[in-house]
Amino acid sequence: MKIAFIGLGNMGGGMAANLVKAGHSVRAFDLSTPAREAAEAAGCAAFDSAKTACEGVDAVVSMLPNGAIVKAVYENEVIGHAPHTAVLIDCSTIDVATAREVADAAHAQGYKMVDAPVSGGIAAAAGGTLTFMVGGEVHAFDAAKPVLEAMGKAVIHAGAVGAGQTAKICNNMLLAITMIGTAEAMKMAQKLGLDPQKFYEISSQSSGYNWSLNAYTPMPGVGVESPADRDYQGGFATGLMLKDLRLAMEAAEGAGANTPLGAHAREIYEEFAEDNAALDFSGIIKTL
Template identity: 75%
Template sequence: MKIAFIGLGNMGGGMAANLAKAGHEVNAFDLSEEALQTASDNGCKTFTDAGEAVAGVEGVVTMLPNGGIVNSVYENSVIGKAPAGAVLLDCSTIDVATAKEVIAKAEAAGYDMVDAPVSGGIAAANGGTLTFMVGGTEKAFTRAEAVLQAMGKAVIHAGDAGAGQTAKICNNMLLAISMIGTAEAIKMAEKLGLDPQKFYEISSQSSGYCWSLNAYTPLPGIGVESPADNEYKGGFATALMLKDLRLAMDAAQDVNATTVLGAKAAEIYEKLAEEYGGLDFSSVIKTL
């Protein structure tokens, strides 16, 4: 399948490489020359114009920083430039309203389109083990699924347009709350005189069991290997967690949802990002 991939950043670069590895013909576009060179080294054909990259393709995948850029790229470089029969997949994490708006524009122009944000960090993007939460029609999902399977371990149809973004921001709000709670419990146990390793052994096998503790332990040398064991480098950056929490809080306000803990988590990550924005979000434990 011939696929255009727009946005070759920390996540997109690995995703495009996995599409090429799976045998797809990938037309890659990014504003960064370094990203284009990496894509070329990974078997992609590179372009310096997004409109040219989408010409003649069967699918378009985008992985972009925010809703404004997503809207601009689809309006100016994809809709009307890609063949009418192409399936469009936006894997960016953006606000629900913009996701619905862009999909509506694409559908009005005759395209099948999904919003398909991801769960999993840079390592998962590079390893092809992302989880995709997909919003769109059954037809669009079926067409997109074959593309997404080359980049992930799980592809889940969440519902109609925008449902993927809804699942993503709610999931990451929960993750932020869970990580803060996990970090607080570990540090409190330590200050009360309990060996953190012993606390991990007990809580990871009892009612304190959770992903943040068992699969992403935030204290170096405790539990499984995680970014904490690499000075909190790599993984999922605090700045990106903050972006998702801001999206979640905006969405909560739009629908009058009560998110007391979500709001507190956003407040904590706002402060954390001032000093540790480039470090993994589990670095919140450094403030306790």
């Protein structure tokens, strides 16, 4: 397939490279010259605008920072410039309302479009092991699935347009809550004199089992290898977690959902992000 890829940052660069590895022809664009050069080195053809990258493609994939940019790119650079037969796939994490608005604009012009935010972080983007949560009509999901499968280990149809974004922000709200709880429990056990490794061995095989403990242990030298063992470098940046928590709280307010722990997690990460936005979100244990 011929695929346009818009947004070649830490996530998008690895994703575009995996499309090339899968045998697709990738037409890449990013505002950053170094990002375009890195994409070329990975086998993509780099273009100076999203409009030209979209010419004659079978699919458009985007990985962009926020909803305002997604809306501007699709309205001004993609819709009406990509062939109407192309499936449009936005992998950015944005607010549900904007995802639906952009998809409605695409549908009005005859395009198939899905929102397909990801879980897995930079390492999974590079390794092709992302999980995609996809919102859109069945026929649009079916068209997008082969493209997404080249970049991930799991492609899950969440429901109608916007359902992918809903799944992502709810999942990451839960992740933030469990990471804070895991960090609290590990530090409390340590201060009470229990060896952290012993606590890990016990809790990871009992009712305290959770992903933040078992697969992403926040204390260095304990449990599995994780960003904690690299001084919290790499992984999923605190600033990005805070972005997702803010999106979740905005959505909760709009839906009338009661999320007291989510709101408290946002407050905790807001304070931590003031000086640590670039650190992995598991670094929250440093505050305890």
